[in-house]
């Protein structure tokens with residue numbers, strides 16, 4: 426399990442610069458994945474992930490544990506994403522080519538299933554991309570990052586009830602949009618553990 | 620009305636975050652409300668659908684950000700420089716970005732010693748001979764970053780000079796620590812730049828080596 430994030434932060438602040446490296450190893454994939462889901466670009470995800478950790482490296486000396494380290498990291502990443510989205514000045518879009526190299530779901534899946542999964546993956550991504558920013562962030566943090574409600578409240582700096590409202594509205598919109606395309610989650614489907 | 624009031628509990632249950640009390644409360648409502656039963660089932664189905672969005676195979680950004688041994692090499696070099704002496708000739712340490720190569724050199728700002736300029740000259744010669752050539756593709760962003768790095772160096776230097784003037788041991792210890800941190804940040808900035816422009820990290824270490832070399836000569 427290794428040292429807690431907070432212990433590594435304390436070690437870094439005490440002069441053990443290598444402790445930061447462990448934090449990078451621990452969180453890089455998650456952060457990069459979250460950024461990818463917001464921006465839909467592999468290159469930008471890697472770029473902003475680097476930037477997130479560079480900012481964290483610069484700021485960690487004055488980090489006082491006002492939030493969990495991971496929440497603080499997500500905050501940095503989200504702020505960078507918002508800046509990037511604003512600079513794009515257009516709504517987010519999903520490149521079909523980019524979505525094309527989505528990892529195959531199962532080893533045992535048939536070619537047809539693979540194509541169908543890929544198509545569904547793309548449609549879900551597009552539906553989430555079309556959500557208002559606040560709802561999209563709530564959905565990504567909850568559904569794909571597996572953060573708890575109190576953690577998301579910390580990251581977004583809003584009350585837990587607000588997080589739940591945004592999430593519920595987002596889920597509601599998604600359901601409608603996907604249903605319009607004939608995609609209906611089977612109601613008795615077991616939900617895979619996040 | 621009642622349905623609205625248990626919505627938060629429904630989300631807690633849906634994501635496995637409900638405590639015993641709210642689970643019990645929600646289940647009492649669920650047993651008499653077919654609407655909420657259907658809603659919960661729908662949300663479960665939706666969650667299942669959402670899992671279909673998979674990430675592309677991730678290429679780790681750390682490869683460009685800096686693999687550990689490289690990333691910290693630059694910071695370590697900075698620490699060595701610090702160990703070589705408090706009044707290190709980082710005065711006027713300057714980084715320039717001119718659309719093409721990044722040039723790091725010592726000297727420029729006035730510093731009242733006779734030795735420092737010599738060391739500065741040496742370094743600037745070495746640095747310009749071995750100017751790190753970077754692709755200008757990320758020009759603007761790199762320029763901003765360079766400005767930030769230069770600013771960090773300047774601030775660090777200001778603190779250092781303040782120490783020299785004040786000559787207070789306690790203050791010196793505190794600034795030394797801050798300076799160590801500053802230098803590590805500078806190292807990180809350099810390696811970040813390097814990563815962005817696709818250079819080998821060895822270049823950064825090399826660069827720090829020049830600084831080291833020059834400061835070595837200055838304070839034998």
Ligand SMILES: [Zn+2]
Nearest residue numbers: 622652654655
């Ligand atoms: Zn109800």
